[in-house]
Amino acid sequence: MSDPGSSPRLVASGPARVKVLLPLPFGEPYDYLAPGDRVPPPGAVVRVPLGPREVTGVVWDEPEGGDAAPVAAAKLKPVLEILDGLPALDDAFRRFLTVTARYYIRPLGDVLSMVTRRLGHARPPRPVTVYRATGETPKRMTPARERVLEAASGAPPMTAKDLAEIAGVGPSVVKGLAEQGALEAFERAADPPLAQPDPAARRPELNPDQKQAADALRRAVGQGFSVTLLEGVTGAGKTEVYCEAVAEALAAGHQVLVLLPEIALTQQIVGRFAERFGAAPVQWHSGLSDRDRRLAYRRIVTGEARIAVGARSALYLPFPDLGLIVVDEEHDTSYKQEDGLHYHARDMAVLRASILERPAVLVSATPSLETVKNVRDGRYAHVRLPQRYGVAELPAITLVDLREARPPPGRWISPPLEQAVRESLEAGEQALLFLNRRGYAPLTLCDACGFRLQCPHCTAWLVEHRYLGRLQCHHCGYETRKPKECPSCGAEDRLKACGPGVERLAEEAAALFPEARLALMTSDLVRGPEQAEKLIEAMNRGEVDLMIGTQIVAKGHNFPGLTTVGVVDADLGLEGGDLRAAERTHQLLHQVAGRAGRAEKPGRVLVQTHQSESPVLQALARHDTDAFVERELDSRRAAGMPPFGRLVALVLSAPEHAQARELAAMLARAVPGAGDSDIRVLGPAPAPIAVVRGRHRFRFLVSSRSGRALQPYVRQWLKDVKLPAAARLVIDVDPHSF
Numbered sequence: 001m002s003d004p005g006s007s008p009r010l011v012a013s014g015p016a017r018v019k020v021l022l023p024l025p026f027g028e029p030y031d032y033l034a035p036g037d038r039v040p041p042p043g044a045v046v047r048v049p050l051g052p053r054e055v056t057g058v059v060w061d062e063p064e065g066g067d068a069a070p071v072a073a074a075k076l077k078p079v080l081e082i083l084d085g086l087p088a089l090d091d092a093f094r095r096f097l098t099v100t101a102r103y104y105i106r107p108l109g110d111v112l113s114m115v116t117r118r119l120g121h122a123r124p125p126r127p128v129t130v131y132r133a134t135g136e137t138p139k140r141m142t143p144a145r146e147r148v149l150e151a152a153s154g155a156p157p158m159t160a161k162d163l164a165e166i167a168g169v170g171p172s173v174v175k176g177l178a179e180q181g182a183l184e185a186f187e188r189a190a191d192p193p194l195a196q197p198d199p200a201a202r203r204p205e206l207n208p209d210q211k212q213a214a215d216a217l218r219r220a221v222g223q224g225f226s227v228t229l230l231e232g233v234t235g236a237g238k239t240e241v242y243c244e245a246v247a248e249a250l251a252a253g254h255q256v257l258v259l260l261p262e263i264a265l266t267q268q269i270v271g272r273f274a275e276r277f278g279a280a281p282v283q284w285h286s287g288l289s290d291r292d293r294r295l296a297y298r299r300i301v302t303g304e305a306r307i308a309v310g311a312r313s314a315l316y317l318p319f320p321d322l323g324l325i326v327v328d329e330e331h332d333t334s335y336k337q338e339d340g341l342h343y344h345a346r347d348m349a350v351l352r353a354s355i356l357e358r359p360a361v362l363v364s365a366t367p368s369l370e371t372v373k374n375v376r377d378g379r380y381a382h383v384r385l386p387q388r389y390g391v392a393e394l395p396a397i398t399l400v401d402l403r404e405a406r407p408p409p410g411r412w413i414s415p416p417l418e419q420a421v422r423e424s425l426e427a428g429e430q431a432l433l434f435l436n437r438r439g440y441a442p443l444t445l446c447d448a449c450g451f452r453l454q455c456p457h458c459t460a461w462l463v464e465h466r467y468l469g470r471l472q473c474h475h476c477g478y479e480t481r482k483p484k485e486c487p488s489c490g491a492e493d494r495l496k497a498c499g500p501g502v503e504r505l506a507e508e509a510a511a512l513f514p515e516a517r518l519a520l521m522t523s524d525l526v527r528g529p530e531q532a533e534k535l536i537e538a539m540n541r542g543e544v545d546l547m548i549g550t551q552i553v554a555k556g557h558n559f560p561g562l563t564t565v566g567v568v569d570a571d572l573g574l575e576g577g578d579l580r581a582a583e584r585t586h587q588l589l590h591q592v593a594g595r596a597g598r599a600e601k602p603g604r605v606l607v608q609t610h611q612s613e614s615p616v617l618q619a620l621a622r623h624d625t626d627a628f629v630e631r632e633l634d635s636r637r638a639a640g641m642p643p644f645g646r647l648v649a650l651v652l653s654a655p656e657h658a659q660a661r662e663l664a665a666m667l668a669r670a671v672p673g674a675g676d677s678d679i680r681v682l683g684p685a686p687a688p689i690a691v692v693r694g695r696h697r698f699r700f701l702v703s704s705r706s707g708r709a710l711q712p713y714v715r716q717w718l719k720d721v722k723l724p725a726a727a728r729l730v731i732d733v734d735p736h737s738f
């Protein structure tokens, strides 16, 4: 699909020109001269000079519209080197980057920089010298030599350093043994071979609903671009079903990418994939060591990895032959990147699939309203799994109205919830308490003068973390010790924790259920997938009676012994004036509820709230996702809000308030006329969190009911705007919160 005119042109006089895109905030490639008599093709990775520097760039197609005045050939500098060892970025991938940049209103070079910083990973590591025992005895034996031979016998070949370390000797002992023929040295390529998945390794017996769904997905795999929503309650077997599509794509010889939202979740899924396909998939996420990340990268870009499971950034890896993209938990907010390039991995997965002319499958129990609308508009196909697999029933959900069932003062577990937990503990079953609030208490105040401890850099309260022994700002990470005296009135020992965090809830639970074995699962204490996995395994082995956690417990885990789930504060998130608050609350509560009763034992869920009449909670209690979706779609339609209209948020920030306000006013003066479009610009207004990291923030919202022409409009607006270096402008297309 290379388009004509994209190959480097020969300029009539002299050597060929190549257009090289650099990983810098430029919108277009720069012209260079081809080195010697070779003209690097589009996609090739090259080193070029840029002022006094050398930069790695990629030979690009001509920019569309190509209005840059051609630079006289005499002024051009030559490409320094063509990096033949690094795989070229193919047409479809370059096009993916181009469209990403256009959609998110970012310079193309910025988008490229997400890719180029990894290009070097493709270089194979240097081979290492390893040693194994030959069975021969050295002419002279010493105790040190004996220990080395002992360490080497029966073990896989090791480096001299490793061997010496195990034996507790110096590396010269190893060398000496090699010289005498007792050890044999050889070179080992550092990448061990990868076990390959087998599409038919362990095919599960599907029930009729699952079979129908799997057939639909399998058909899609054979047929170019399509998007299918696979929707079904938690425990319906969605994973088993989409694995059939994965198998189909594998059997057709393609690579498959499965995107997953939470790193803590990947380990369990990795295990399931390994079982289903007889070999573990390659993983891609931020928890990988540098070495593992490089290895994973090489395996993906060479095509050795047939299945990759990864966090959102895996989408921007140059897979050579991607045949299917699955986005599991497609509604999950962690697919939205909130710094650097503000992209949404689900939306970009669909885009990448369309460019590749391959299918995408979106999977969820509570699909995003964007996806629901695309289904209704006929753009996406829809496959449903209406029931839980096997005997597992959906849990009974009870709303506990805290206006009636009040917990004692300073406590958060109501009598009905306490009793439910007690019953399940007495029956030898497990319980889970969910509170989506990290730390010990969200607010610390002085009960002598009323002073509240606030972050010095942000418009935010400091959150007490008892395990870490610190007060912390959840916006900028600022930390401090809890002072003994009130910073305002000086009173001693009068700073009091206010409201519950998950740590405080654990304290309350420990007092109520002293015999229960408690585990606390929150991102502050669980760092990385291994730790998460340990906790999950302990839970699965029944070594934990009562799990207490934030949203990281809500996702994807199957706990067969878990029968009672308590949602401690369902009102968190229902308020807040955020457009997606209700949707998120619904999704999160549905997920938590989905943890209960996944095996033979029926589950129950108690949801504590001050608003039992809330339609979100009512729909949840009836397991009526459709009713919730219907209501929510109606109110968004009425307000012209996404998914019916489209938004772009622009946040301007500067270190001084006056400067930020002035620059915002200047931006406001540059707002172009909307012509006959339905585009409106709101603002500038102080951003909801007015100060973050010491920067004062003003926000504009650009909206359009039809959603058309938003990006060109914003580009037009910003075309001639020049901001001083101290100012920053963040553009967020399809913002999640604003």
Ligand code: ADP
Pocket (backbone or CB within 6 Å): 204, 205, 206, 207, 210, 232, 233, 234, 235, 236, 237, 238, 239, 240, 241, 389, 558
């Ligand atoms: P979902 O992704 O919809 O939440 P899962 O795929 O995790 O559901 O399935 C829930 C549980 O039921 C898992 O333990 C899974 O292995 C099991 N399961 C689902 N379908 C089948 C099947 N056809 N055969 C055997 N086990 C199944």
Ligand code: ZN
Pocket (backbone or CB within 6 Å): 455, 456, 457, 458, 460, 473, 474, 475, 476, 477, 478, 693
């Ligand atoms: Zn802060």
